[in-house]
Amino acid sequence: MPVISNFRPEVGRGPNGAPVCVPPALQRDATTSPSASSFRSKGTVAIRRSSSGRWLEWVEKALPSGSTVGLRVDVTELKQATEAAERARAEYAGLVDSLSDAVYKVDLERGTITFLSAAAAELYGISSAALIGTPFLDHVVPEHHQRLKDAVRRGGCAADGVCEVQFTIRRADGTLRQVEARFRRTVEAGTDMIAGVVRDVTERARLAARLEQETGRLRAIVESSGALVMLTDAELNVIMVNREFEQFWGVSAAHMIGRRLEETDTDTGPGQALWRQWLVDRPGQPARFVRRTVDGHGRQRVLNVTASPVADEAGIVRQIVFLGVDDTERAEAEQTMFHNERLSMVGEMAATVAHDVAQPLEVINLARTTALEEVTQAADTGSAIDTAYLVERLDRIGQQVERASRILGDLRSFVRGERPDDAAPFDPAAAVRGAVDLTDHVLKTDAFACR
Structure with missing residues (x-):
């Protein structure tokens, strides 16, 4: 008292x-x-x-x-409360000053800085005390003034009222730094204020610019490679396709990206068995396969695809890179060369074929002559015709006709280049017989014997 x-x-x-x-x-x-x-x-x-x-x-x-x-x-109670408040203020100030980001307050009416934490000294190159009371925009490059004003005028860029903006400041030594500010508008004692944090993002901006530059360079390489490139995740959801891919399949990147590969109008993916093996086991060597399609002009296009799984350090597949090469022109050129080579060989094989065809004709002529003699003799003597003998002669003629037809058919197929596009079952005996018929005369001439 x-x-x-x-x-x-x-x-x-x-x-x-x-x-x-x-x-x-x-x-x-x-x-x-x-x-x-x-x-x-x-x-x-x-x-x-x-x-x-x-x-x-x-x-x-x-x-x-x-x-x-x-x-x-x-x-006593007032003194204790004052000391507790002072300790709390000191702890709060120590916590704020320990942050790597600079904490600030700005009076919106006057545009001046009313508070800055200790981190501002390193960011601005001048002590926080010297900055307090100065206009905030005095430390921002002029070309970014309007950007800051627009951000403050919006009042909040996110649902929680926090706004984020990037701009460039000028330090006390004249150097420029890229910074990112996050702030919220408040009212203190009837005065409009903004309070938030500002951090130095110069290195991050430099790395982002370098990444963008490298990405653009890689994109240019991918686009100018002439190959079809597609990138998917482990579940075959398309992440990226290049221009060559769009042109070959006649689809747009917007149609492909974000969709599962099997849902698109292309046929580029691996088989289900191989894909599941990649997901379960450690990926092995890249898989290679061929895809064919018919373009808008009715031309059959041939695409050789190499699918390479990309795994992390644990061996888990994260992405799959598809590299396709349009082999249409090469396949057509090879087919043309093969056809021309066959034509050049026709002259060389003409003598062989003529000899091989002449043999059946001689046998046919001999069989016809003997059969005719049998019929003539039976007519002259009035005896019965030996039917079994005539049947045997006619069978002989039929066999030789079949042989000659087979030789001519094989030659015609060789000249025309008739062959199936895809592998299919065949009769090996017929294939060997055809090869022997075409090469029999040459082998005999060169003293080779086929047994």
Whole structure:
């Protein structure tokens, strides 16, 4: 409770009739006493700690009469609350100053900085104290002023009211730094403010620019390679296709990207068995396969595809790269060369074929002659015709006709280049017989014997 000391107390009555202690200098009329007027003026104020550990506020005033009036008020709880608040403020300030990002506040009405954490010194190249009170835009390059004004005017770029903007600042030494600011608009004591953090993203921006440059360079290489390139994830969802892929299959990148490969109008993916093996086992060598399609002009196109799984360090497939080469022109050129080579060989084989065909004709002529003699002899003598002999001669003629037809058919197929596009089952005996018929004369001429 308040304690009054250093005066001779006298008992008086207060407005409610209760007794009060009144100093002698104040026992006169308060409205006319110069002592009372002097007492109302400010005296010496101090806060001291008593021997009991309590905090007391001392107020002392010397009076003209030579006496001193003192007032002691127990302010222990106020002192403790003040110290706790000071500790909390110091902890908060230490926490803010320990952040690598600079914390700031700006008065929107005046555009000046009202608070900056210690990290701002490294970012701006000048102490935080020197920056407080200066216009925020003075430290931003002029070409980015409007960008900041637009961001503040929007009031919030996200659902939580937090806005994010990137701009360039000029440090005290004149160098430029790319920064990213996140802030929120607030109102403090009726004043519009923005509070947030600003961080240096110069290195990140440099790396992003380099990545974009490298990506553009790789994209240019992929686009100019002349090959079809497609990238999918492990589930065969298309991530990227190049221009050659679009032109070959007649589809757009927008149609492909984001869709599962089997849902598109292309036939580029691997077989289901191979794909599942990649997902279960460690991927082995790249798979190669051929795909065919007919373009809008009715021309058959041939595509050689190489599918390469891309695995992480654990051997799990993350992506699959498809590289396709349009082999249509090469296949057509090979077919043309093969056809021309066959034609050049026709002349060389003419003698062989003529000899091979002449043999069946001679046998046919001999069989016909003997059969005719048998019929003539039977007619001249009036005897019965040997039917079995005639049947045997006719069978002989039929065999030779079949042999000659087979030789001519094989030659015609060779000249025309008739062959199936895809592998198919065939009779090996017939194939060997055809090869022997075509090469029999040459082999005999060169003293080779086929057994």
